[in-house]
Amino acid sequence: xxxxxxxxxxxxxxxxxxFAASHSKPHPLKLYGAWFCPFVQRVWIVLAEKKTPHQxxxxxxYHKSPDFLALNPRGLVPTLALGLGNEQKVLYESTVLCEYLxxxxxxxxxxxxxGDSPEAVYERGRCRLWxxxxxSRIVPGFYRLLQCKGEDKAEMEEARRGLLEALKMFVKEMGxxxxxxxxxxxxxxxxxxxxxxxxxxxxxxxxxxxxGIPGKGERGEEEEVWERWxxxxxxxxxxxxxxDTWSEEGEYVKAYKRYxxxxxxxxxxxxxxxxxxxx
Numbered sequence: 040x041x042x043x044x045x046x047x048x049x050x051x052x053x054x055x056x057x058f059a060a061s062h063s064k065p066h067p068l069k070l071y072g073a074w075f076c077p078f079v080q081r082v083w084i085v086l087a088e089k090k091t092p093h094q095x096x097x098x099x100x101y102h103k104s105p106d107f108l109a110l111n112p113r114g115l116v117p118t119l120a121l122g123l124g125n126e127q128k129v130l131y132e133s134t135v136l137c138e139y140l141x142x143x144x145x146x147x148x149x150x151x152x153x154g155d156s157p158e159a160v161y162e163r164g165r166c167r168l169w170x171x172x173x174x175s176r177i178v179p180g181f182y183r184l185l186q187c188k189g190e191d192k193a194e195m196e197e198a199r200r201g202l203l204e205a206l207k208m209f210v211k212e213m214g215x216x217x218x219x220x221x222x223x224x225x226x227x228x229x230x231x232x233x234x235x236x237x238x239x240x241x242x243x244x245x246x247x248x249x250x251g252i253p254g255k256g257e258r259g260e261e262e263e264v265w266e267r268w269x270x271x272x273x274x275x276x277x278x279x280x281x282x283d284t285w286s287e288e289g290e291y292v293k294a295y296k297r298y299x300x301x302x303x304x305x306x307x308x309x310x311x312x313x314x315x316x317x318x
Contacts, residue, residue: 047290047293048074048290051097052287053285053286054284055083055283055285058095058283059074062093062094064094068094068119068122069094069096069119070082070083070093070094070117070118071110071117071120072095072096072116072118073100075286075290076116077178077234077237078234079133080237080281080284080285081134081136081231081234082117082133083117083280083284084230084234084280084281085136085280086140087279087280087283089141089144089150090146098116100114100305101304110129111129111131113318115131115306115318118131119140134231137150137230137231138151141227150225151166151226151227166221166226166227169209172209175316176205177202177206177209177235178317180198180205181235182298183201183202183311184198184250185245185295186299186303186308186311186312188301189246195246195248199248199251202250203251210265210267211264213271217267217270217274218270218274219271219274225278229271229275232275233275233281236272236275237285238291238295241291241292244292245295245296245299252265306318
């Protein structure tokens with residue numbers, strides 16, 4: 040039986056518990072999620088940024104109820120149920136949900152550039168390009184390194200290099216100044232990465248050599264790259280929407296042990312093990 044059934048909280052803890060409780064009343068817009076899931080946190084961050092009224096419903100994705108499977112046959116979180124008129128519509132996949140919420144709930148805090156000018160259309164395309172980089176390069180790199188077995192030093196070094204290179208490519212595309220990817224404006228590009236950046240310390244906790252980001256004075260020609268990364272990371276850590284959707288750190292240590300031991304049976308873990316695209 041998976042560890043999730045017995046040793047992990049069945050509800051968010053810490054700041055995330057307060058945020059979930061404040062969105063527990065019935066509402067036509069429902070987010071089904073699991074507190075430990077970074078894909079869920081992406082959507083939760085967008086809801087927090089836009090102050091969108093909604094109902095949060097915690098589920099156990101390792102023990103899918105028939106009612107939840109009726110909403111999403113794939114049984115994955117996050118899942119968004121939308122009350123549209125007399126019908127209930129369902130969407131899933133975190134990137135799709137984040138873009139949907141930004142478009143469906145327009146406000147003074149757009150997370151993708153607005154407008155039909157050539158510049159705005161280009162910037163939206165560029166944002167989506169680097170959102171995809173996060174999902175296709177950085178996120179798989181995170182799981183690959185976390186799931187590496189300690190006895191295979193060569194595999195671990197290769198995984199570490201892959202993650203560091205993906206991070207450096209991302210940082211080199213950041214706007215000058217900052218602190219965010221696009222400069223002064225927080226965007227969906229930042230949302231895509233924030234949950235995994237927030238969890239990078241778990242690799243340091245579980246794996247010898249950790250993520251491997253060099254310390255100050257040890258970076259050579261990459262000093263500016265890693266300084267820019269640290270500026271982004273510090274801003275991300277201070278962002279209210281990120282902190283509000285974060286549970287107690289000790290619970291993440293428990294939640295990610297099965298990844299570090301490479302015993303997880305999650306679809307993400309299995310895909311990483313097989314070298315496949317993440318679901």
